[in-house]
Amino acid sequence: MRDETEGLKNWLIILSLTFIAIGVIVFLGLWQLDVVPVEHFNNSSKILTTKEFIELKRQGISSVVEALKIVATTFGGAAILFNVFYAAKRAKAMDDSAIAANKSADAALDNAKAALKNAEAAQDKQITERFTKAIELLGSANISIRLGGIYALERIAKDSKKDHWTIMEVLTAFVRENAPLKEEEIQQEKLPKIPTDIQAALTVIGQRDVDKDPEYQGLNLQYTNLDGADLRDANLQGANLRDANLQGAYLSEANLQEADLSQANLQGPDLSQANLQEADLSQANLQEANLIDANLQGANLFEANLQGANLFEANLQGVFLCRANLQGANLFGANLQGANLFGANLQGANLFRANLQGANLSEAENLELKQIETAFGDSATVLPDDVERPAHWTQAGGETNAIAPI
Numbered sequence: 176m177r178d179e180t181e182g183l184k185n186w187l188i189i190l191s192l193t194f195i196a197i198g199v200i201v202f203l204g205l206w207q208l209d210v211v212p213v214e215h216f217n218n219s220s221k222i223l224t225t226k227e228f229i230e231l232k233r234q235g236i237s238s239v240v241e242a243l244k245i246v247a248t249t250f251g252g253a254a255i256l257f258n259v260f261y262a263a264k265r266a267k268a269m270d271d272s273a274i275a276a277n278k279s280a281d282a283a284l285d286n287a288k289a290a291l292k293n294a295e296a297a298q299d300k301q302i303t304e305r306f307t308k309a310i311e312l313l314g315s316a317n318i319s320i321r322l323g324g325i326y327a328l329e330r331i332a333k334d335s336k337k338d339h340w341t342i343m344e345v346l347t348a349f350v351r352e353n354a355p356l357k358e359e360e361i362q363q364e365k366l367p368k369i370p371t372d373i374q375a376a377l378t379v380i381g382q383r384d385v386d387k388d389p390e391y392q393g394l395n396l397q398y399t400n401l402d403g404a405d406l407r408d409a410n411l412q413g414a415n416l417r418d419a420n421l422q423g424a425y426l427s428e429a430n431l432q433e434a435d436l437s438q439a440n441l442q443g444p445d446l447s448q449a450n451l452q453e454a455d456l457s458q459a460n461l462q463e464a465n466l467i468d469a470n471l472q473g474a475n476l477f478e479a480n481l482q483g484a485n486l487f488e489a490n491l492q493g494v495f496l497c498r499a500n501l502q503g504a505n506l507f508g509a510n511l512q513g514a515n516l517f518g519a520n521l522q523g524a525n526l527f528r529a530n531l532q533g534a535n536l537s538e539a540e541n542l543e544l545k546q547i548e549t550a551f552g553d554s555a556t557v558l559p560d561d562v563e564r565p566a567h568w569t570q571a572g573g574e575t576n577a578i579a580p581i
Contacts, residue, residue, distance in 0.1 A: 302335050306342075313349055321372045325349075329379045332387075339387040346376045347395050356400045356420050368403045377401070381409025381429075397435075437475075502541070526550040536562075 305327065312324025325346070332342040354373045369377075380394060394414040403423045410430045417435045424444040433453045440460045447467040457477040467487045471494050480500045488508040498518040506529045513533040522541030526549070533555040536542060542562055552568040 302331060302338060305331055306338065310345070313345075318370070318372050322375055325372060325375045325379060332379075332383065336387050339384065340389050340392060343380060343383060343388075343394065346380055349373075350376050350380075350396060350401075351399055354400045356398045356418065369401055373401075374404060377404055377406060377409070381406055381411060383410070385410050385412070521546065531556050 309324045309327035309331065312320050312327065315321050315324070328342045328346065332339045350373055354369055394411060396411075396419055397415045397417040398419065399416075400420045401424055402420050403425075404421065405425045406429050407425050408428045409426070411434055412430045412432045414431070414434045416431075416439050418438050419436070420440045421436075421444050422440050422442045424441075426449050427445045427447045428449060429446070430450045431454050432450050434451075435455045436451075436459050437455045437457045438459060439456075441456075441464050442460050442462045443464060445465045446469050447465050449466070449469045451469055451471045451474050453473045454471070455475045456471075456479050457475050458479060459476070460480045461476075461484050462480050463483040463485075464481070465485050466489050467485055468489060469486070470490045472490050472492045474491075474494050476494055476496045476499050478498045478500075479496070481496075481504045482500050482502045483504060484501075485505045486509045487505055489506075489510070491506075491509055491511045491514050494511070494514045496514055496516045496519050498520075499516070500520045501516075501524045502520050503523045504521075505525045507525050508528045510530045511534050512530045514531075515535045516539055517535050518538045518540065519536075520540045521536075524546065526546045529550045531547065531550050532553045534552075535557045537557045537559060539559050539562075542559055544563055544565070547558075547562070548565045548567075550565075552565065554568070556564075556568065558564055
């Protein structure tokens, strides 16, 4: 393209110089010629004076100059057309270059896509090889090698979103297979503590990126022995822990929202500030469990054993505690608003400043007036037939006054 531009520029310079040279030569030639107007031939015998001759010569030259102007205009028009032709040719060449450039760009993009696809395929192959190797490590008899396999799977779960949930299922299966709740161990007063590799697997599970979990999928850890497991701040939302042994486990600030803990052994674990909202704890053993400031709102505690449990300022709003054993439980400042305590055993339970507004305590066992005199209640609180409503509570149709005396 640059060579064509330079050629056009040189051609225009040559054409201009040629035109100027031709003009000069023609002018000089005309001055030497006897150019006489046609009308003079009608009177050619007349002798011309010098002045007349010069005038006639000037007139003739003027006529020829006018003719040359027409020729020059023609040359100029031709030059313009020639220039337009080259300009059009140049524009077409530029369009062709642009089209070629676009094709090159498309080809480069296709190559980039192919390269990316090849890179992804290579990465998938590498991850598959790493995954296979990690699974082999899990089957080793050496605990150190098993730990290496667990941490290798954790790394793969972070690197590959599509393999994340598969790895979580592998790890939960590893826990179920290697820490099952055996019948002969259930009969013992003290179950064996979980080994180091099981704890490592639980830590990885509890600290996983939950945003990568598929919808409507839950962790399966049912019938496992997790005695003394460290699950502090673990995210076990929606997990299946049915019949699991969590005796003495550390579950403070753990997220167990909507988890299935039915018939689970939670005797003596630390569940302080744990989120048990909407969890199923029916028939679970929570004897002497630490539930300080835990959120049990909407949880199902049907026939749960909460004997001696510490529920200090726990949120039990709307909880189903029908026939639950709360014997000796500490419910100081607990929110039991709207809770269902039908037939619950409240013998010796501490209800000081507990919120019993709208709670159902009908047929509650071993409930005494002195227990609820320092609690908050209202006209919607249902009491057993043999328990008198405290005087400071709101009477039906009366003025609200649910403040417990100190």
